[in-house]
Amino acid sequence: QVQLQESGPGLVMPSETLxxxxxxxxxxxxxxxxxxxxxxxxxxxxxxxxxxSSGSTKYNPSLMSRVTISLDTSKNQFSxxxxxxxxxxxxVYYCARVSTIVAVDYWGQGTLVTVSS
Amino acid sequence: QSVLTQxxxxxxxxGQSITISCTGTSSDVGGYNHVSWYQQHPGKAPKLMIYxxxxxxxxxxxxxxxxxxxxxxxxxxxxxxxxxxxDYYCSSxxxxxxxxxxxxxxxxxx
Numbered sequence: 661q662v663q664l665q666e667s668g669p670g671l672v673m674p675s676e677t678l679x680x681x682x683x684x685x686x687x688x689x690x691x692x693x694x695x696x697x698x699x700x701x702x703x704x705x706x707x708x709x710x711x712x713s714s715g716s717t718k719y720n721p722s723l724m725s726r727v728t729i730s731l732d733t734s735k736n737q738f739s740x741x742x743x744x745x746x747x748x749x750x751x752v753y754y755c756a757r758v759s760t761i762v763a764v765d766y767w768g769q770g771t772l773v774t775v776s777s
Numbered sequence: 778q779s780v781l782t783q784x785x786x787x788x789x790x791x792g793q794s795i796t797i798s799c800t801g802t803s804s805d806v807g808g809y810n811h812v813s814w815y816q817q818h819p820g821k822a823p824k825l826m827i828y829x830x831x832x833x834x835x836x837x838x839x840x841x842x843x844x845x846x847x848x849x850x851x852x853x854x855x856x857x858x859x860x861x862x863x864d865y866y867c868s869s870x871x872x873x874x875x876x877x878x879x880x881x882x883x884x885x886x887x
Contacts, residue, residue: 704878705866754822762813769822
């Protein structure tokens with residue numbers, strides 16, 4: 661059973677960089693797309709972007725200028741970096757796997773990140 | 778990148794059937810057969826209920842079914858049960874290898 665676990669600071673200062681890591685257990689990070697999704701009460705679920713195990717990435721155009729997703733296959737984990745954050749980036753952030761059926765089949769439990777001074 | 782449009786809320790009595798719509802464009806829902814549906818209970822991560830428009834993952838009740846016509850996808854829950862009360866989100870693959878979510882629908886079991 662694949663499991664994903666997000667980790668990172670729960671509070672980030674405005675204008676700084678939000679950094680989260682997702683550790684994947686119970687399966688290899690190879691041969692799949694790995695994605696970050698966030699959720700707010702106002703906007704619901706929002707796709708941030710994904711990375712393939714080959715290293716190729718794709719980002720939400722609305723966030724592209726501020727987002728970087730990276731992969732560490734040796735540690736079976738992937739990471740999210742979102743720069744120049746504002747209060748609008750306050751959300752529950754989920755890491756997840758996109759399966760070969762082009763759907764998100766495994767999700768982390770989610771982690772709340774608050775942007776505030 | 779816009780979002781897919783869903784009704785804010787849908788309700789039904791136990792045993793009834795309800796349908797949730799998900800409207801997009803020819804660049805997402807209408808252009809690909811990669812529509813998925815997710816169920817989310819309060820405080821929990823979303824759970825995959827339907828993929829590829831109409832396929833159910835192993836373990837998902839056959840009371841859940843999906844379909845698509847043109848730019849609109851639909852999720853039908855038949856034999857509504859109290860445990861089905863949750864938020865439901867659709868999602869679609871979109872042009873340029875991106876992904877888009879719906880606005881979400883709150884299902885209430887009366």
